[in-house]
Amino acid sequence: MAGTFITLEGIDGCGKSTQIERLAEALKMSDAEVVWLREPGGTPISEKIRTLLLDPDNSEMCDECELLLYEASRAQLVREVIEPALARDATVICDRYFDSTYAYQHGGRGLQEQLVDTCNKLGSCGVVPSLTVVFDLDPTVALSRATTGGADRLEGEGLGFQQRIRAAYLHLAELEPKRVRVVDASGSPDEVFARFAMVLAEVAGVTIGGLGA
Numbered sequence: 001m002a003g004t005f006i007t008l009e010g011i012d013g014c015g016k017s018t019q020i021e022r023l024a025e026a027l028k029m030s031d032a033e034v035v036w037l038r039e040p041g042g043t044p045i046s047e048k049i050r051t052l053l054l055d056p057d058n059s060e061m062c063d064e065c066e067l068l069l070y071e072a073s074r075a076q077l078v079r080e081v082i083e084p085a086l087a088r089d090a091t092v093i094c095d096r097y098f099d100s101t102y103a104y105q106h107g108g109r110g111l112q113e114q115l116v117d118t119c120n121k122l123g124s125c126g127v128v129p130s131l132t133v134v135f136d137l138d139p140t141v142a143l144s145r146a147t148t149g150g151a152d153r154l155e156g157e158g159l160g161f162q163q164r165i166r167a168a169y170l171h172l173a174e175l176e177p178k179r180v181r182v183v184d185a186s187g188s189p190d191e192v193f194a195r196f197a198m199v200l201a202e203v204a205g206v207t208i209g210g211l212g213a
């Protein structure tokens, strides 16, 4: 497929939403069409699934149900939005993708790695990002940031959960060093964006307004 597909990952409160906003803003300067997405969500069906997944009232949701709902939301997003956008040669940037499922449902929940990998292949319809950036931050700092305005169902799982997710992301970066890059997410948003821009330039050939060139 022609376009570039970049995904941003990290534990809750790592600051990736601020970074994707900055990336989207910077990419507007280029000629390429930019499609900015977040998971779960991004289509009417996927947004309905998102509501189910994040609702703290759904405390009885079992791990298998959770895994399959994330995959269902993703499959719809891939078929309805991501594949057509990449075929049009757009740059697709997505706040979370299948590496979140690896980190949260395998690392966090403890579902078997091979099972999660297989489900990820189905849910992504085989569409793999060109570059994935993991924003790495101390889970104690990140969780207190994330839950300032109240915790959703996943954030309510606590510190140990976030620590296991972080370990899974770092493991993934070791398994797939070409695609998955770790960026230190400590410091100011400007400092983090400068590090992010370096990786974008180096791995995806995306140069942003004087940064990272």
Ligand code: TYD
Binding pocket: 011, 012, 013, 017, 038, 039, 040, 054, 070, 095, 096, 097, 098, 100, 101, 102, 104, 105, 152, 154, 155
């Ligand atoms: P969201 O409010 O979008 O969190 P964030 O701003 O941190 O991305 O909520 C998404 C939550 O869903 C977040 O806690 C991570 C979790 N998640 C999974 O557990 N598995 C997945 O496959 C995805 C995409 C997200």
